[in-house]
Amino acid sequence: xxxxxxSEGSTLTISVSGRVDTVxxxxxxxxxxxxxxxxxxxxxxxxxxMSSAGLRLLLTSHKAMLAKGxxxxxxxxxxxxxxxxxxxxFADILNIA
Amino acid sequence: xxxxxxxxxxxxxxxxxxxxxxFLMGLSDSVIxxxxxxxxxxxxxNLMQGVFExxxxxGMMVTVGSCVHFSTELGALHVRRAHGYFTLGFxxxxxxxxxxxxxxxxxxxxxxxxxxxxxxxxELASAYWVWFLPxxxxxxxxxxxxxxxxxxxxxxxxxxxxxxxLVGNCLVSVPLTIYFGxxxxxxxxxxxxxxxxxxxxxxxxxxxCMLGFSRHFSVLPDLLRIFRTSxxxxxxxxxxxxxxxxxxxxxxxxxxxxxxPVLAVVVMTIGISEVFDGVANAAQPLASVYIGExxxxxxxxxxxxxxxMALGEGAAAMLVLLAYPNLILMMAGVSDPTVVPAAxxxxxxxxxxxxGLALVLLFNSYYVFIGRETLxxxxxxxxxxVVPAAxxxxxxxxxxxxxVWAALGLAPLVSLAVFAVYEMVRWGFRIFPFLLQGGRDAxxxxxxxxxxxxxxxxxxxxxEKHLLQKGIDxxxxxxxxxxxxxxxxxxxxxxxxxxxxxxVTVDLNDGLxxxxxxxxxxxxxxxxxASVSSLRSYLVSNLMTAIxxxxxxxxxxxxxxxxxx
Numbered sequence: 272x273x274x275x276x277x278s279e280g281s282t283l284t285i286s287v288s289g290r291v292d293t294v295x296x297x298x299x300x301x302x303x304x305x306x307x308x309x310x311x312x313x314x315x316x317x318x319x320x321m322s323s324a325g326l327r328l329l330l331t332s333h334k335a336m337l338a339k340g341x342x343x344x345x346x347x348x349x350x351x352x353x354x355x356x357x358x359x360x361f362a363d364i365l366n367i368a
Numbered sequence: 369x370x371x372x373x374x375x376x377x378x379x380x381x382x383x384x385x386x387x388x389x390x391f392l393m394g395l396s397d398s399v400i401x402x403x404x405x406x407x408x409x410x411x412x413x414n415l416m417q418g419v420f421e422x423x424x425x426x427g428m429m430v431t432v433g434s435c436v437h438f439s440t441e442l443g444a445l446h447v448r449r450a451h452g453y454f455t456l457g458f459x460x461x462x463x464x465x466x467x468x469x470x471x472x473x474x475x476x477x478x479x480x481x482x483x484x485x486x487x488x489x490x491e492l493a494s495a496y497w498v499w500f501l502p503x504x505x506x507x508x509x510x511x512x513x514x515x516x517x518x519x520x521x522x523x524x525x526x527x528x529x530x531x532x533x534l535v536g537n538c539l540v541s542v543p544l545t546i547y548f549g550x551x552x553x554x555x556x557x558x559x560x561x562x563x564x565x566x567x568x569x570x571x572x573x574x575x576x577c578m579l580g581f582s583r584h585f586s587v588l589p590d591l592l593r594i595f596r597t598s599x600x601x602x603x604x605x606x607x608x609x610x611x612x613x614x615x616x617x618x619x620x621x622x623x624x625x626x627x628x629p630v631l632a633v634v635v636m637t638i639g640i641s642e643v644f645d646g647v648a649n650a651a652q653p654l655a656s657v658y659i660g661e662x663x664x665x666x667x668x669x670x671x672x673x674x675x676x677m678a679l680g681e682g683a684a685a686m687l688v689l690l691a692y693p694n695l696i697l698m699m700a701g702v703s704d705p706t707v708v709p710a711a712x713x714x715x716x717x718x719x720x721x722x723x724g725l726a727l728v729l730l731f732n733s734y735y736v737f738i739g740r741e742t743l744x745x746x747x748x749x750x751x752x753x754v755v756p757a758a759x760x761x762x763x764x765x766x767x768x769x770x771x772v773w774a775a776l777g778l779a780p781l782v783s784l785a786v787f788a789v790y791e792m793v794r795w796g797f798r799i800f801p802f803l804l805q806g807g808r809d810a811x812x813x814x815x816x817x818x819x820x821x822x823x824x825x826x827x828x829x830x831x832e833k834h835l836l837q838k839g840i841d842x843x844x845x846x847x848x849x850x851x852x853x854x855x856x857x858x859x860x861x862x863x864x865x866x867x868x869x870x871x872v873t874v875d876l877n878d879g880l881x882x883x884x885x886x887x888x889x890x891x892x893x894x895x896x897x898a899s900v901s902s903l904r905s906y907l908v909s910n911l912m913t914a915i916x917x918x919x920x921x922x923x924x925x926x927x928x929x930x931x932x933x
């Protein structure tokens with residue numbers, strides 16, 4: 272798994288590539304450090320697969336940003352991951368662009 | 369170690385011990401009569417060996433076919449049909465037991481007279497025969513219940529029932545034989561069978577018991593199907609019975625009744641091969657389910673493991689008896705100095721048959737599993753009846769009694785060689801010896817794993833990669849991978865720290881079918897209404913709603929979940 276971060280003002284963009292599963296999720300968790308960012312954009316264009324371990328991270332990140340009055344956006348969701356989000360109802364909870 | 373081979377090995381001790389117990393049960397009356405009543409008693413019970421074989425044959429005619437069809441129907445997820453076969457087999461084994469006991473009652477005098485043995489031996493055999501009738505009546509039902517409970521994954525109870533039958537038989541038979549002679553011994557055998565039936569009824573209280581009664585059967589067509597399947601396997605007993613009758617008659621006619629103890633030890637030596645049937649029995653539950661799933665790849669995997677084991681057992685038994693032939697003499701109670709040298713030679717020579725017989729028995733059962741009953745019957749009848757019956761008179765004429773024993777030692781090897789050539793010529797070397805067309809293998813992929821996060825994710829990624837390579841669209845491939853990871857992680861969580869093995873089969877032969885099997889705690893993962901205790905179980909529950917074509921079925925005591933994606 273590869274994680275790249277880019278900060279522009281108060282917006283932090285995190286680009287992830289690779290499968291997010293039970294084994295790789297802790298690696299992603301370690302990379303999801305938001306600092307003082309007001310808006311976090313998670314680009315998962317290169318994530319073809321995400322299991323519940325990844326969903327849990329999306330949910331906790333979303334809640335953490337909401338708690339501090341910020342925003343957590345997920346962009347470039349692949350159809351296979353989008354289906355998982357739909358099946359679980361997370362598509363209605365998370366901010367997916 | 370793969371799931372299939374691990375389960376085969378897990379079944380093996382119980383299956384082998386069960387067969388050893390069955391062999392010892394058959395032997396126990398010879399041993400008890402031999403020790404309590406002397407060599408006359410041994411000879412008398414040996415005259416009954418043919419009857420024992422027919423009792424086993426009667427039991428097998430119902431049991432083997434019922435068991436194979438029960439497992440295969442479960443493999444194909446046809447539960448009510450599986451119950452139908454169980455129901456039919458259950459009542460047929462009772463009816464056959466009664467009918468056989470009635471037939472034995474009528475046949476006693478003509479059969480014993482036909483042997484032409486000495487008056488003393490015939491009188492003992494006659495007394496034994498009369499009191500053996502209850503055992504002949506009960507044994508088919510005991511055998512049926514023991515085999516079906518075993519095929520349903522309850523190897524321990526099946527094994528325990530054999531032990532109860534054996535120990536019960538011995539404990540009762542010894543005092544009864546001392547007081548009532550051969551008749552008492554036969555009564556003990558019947559009591560042993562009754563105790564085994566009582567024990568086996570407890571299987572119905574077991575969680576996950578798949579044995580059940582249903583009216584989903586047609587008496588005549590299904591009974592004929594059962595018989596046809598059973599005939600292949602049961603043919604070995606009828607073949608052995610016929611051979612033993614022929615040997616008894618030949619030996620008495622050419623060498624006199626004094627040679628009967630030597631024949632008895634030879635029959636015991638060859639009888640050891642019954643234990644090797646444990647290998648086929650260990651393979652049967654899994655192999656039949658895989659055959660029901662039309663999974664040729666895993667069927668061959670189980671049978672390869674069985675083949676190695678059968679050869680090993682046969683060779684080990686042969687080597688032990690070549691080195692220590694007196695073990696058999698001790699068991700039989702043969703100690704007459706005029707008989708011992710001939711008996712030692714006979715045991716050594718007859719033991720050469722054991723590796724060949726192990727293979728014959730395994731392939732006999734296997735050909736029955738895959739529906740080639742005729743081939744199974746021909747192979748077995750050749751090895752246990754036709755070839756030895758052709759060889760022993762010829763070799764007996766040339767080298768006397770020693771020639772007879774040597775003929776019995778060589779017969780299985782000769783038969784195997786003939787059939788190997790026939791099968792290679794008829795079906796080709798490529799699919800020899802399993803005779804399964806490899807066409808389905810290309811669309812089958814199996815992942816074996818011990819459940820830990822790393823191996824589960826590896827299997828999940830492997831499933832996805834395999835499906836993409838086979839041209840399945842990314843959404844379905846991803847869904848299959850997700851199902852594998854989430855479902856197996858739930859299984860792992862459910863089993864705590866316990867070592868759990870699993871097997872994932874991806875079958876692209878008829879659409880995309882995913883089979884998940886594990887040996888953990890029995891539960892239904894396909895239940896969309898199951899309680900949700902974590903995000904993972906919530907996702908699994910939602911996945912189940914999204915996959916309408918899914919099925920959970922406890923099979924041979926393991927979880928099996930089938931999904932059509």
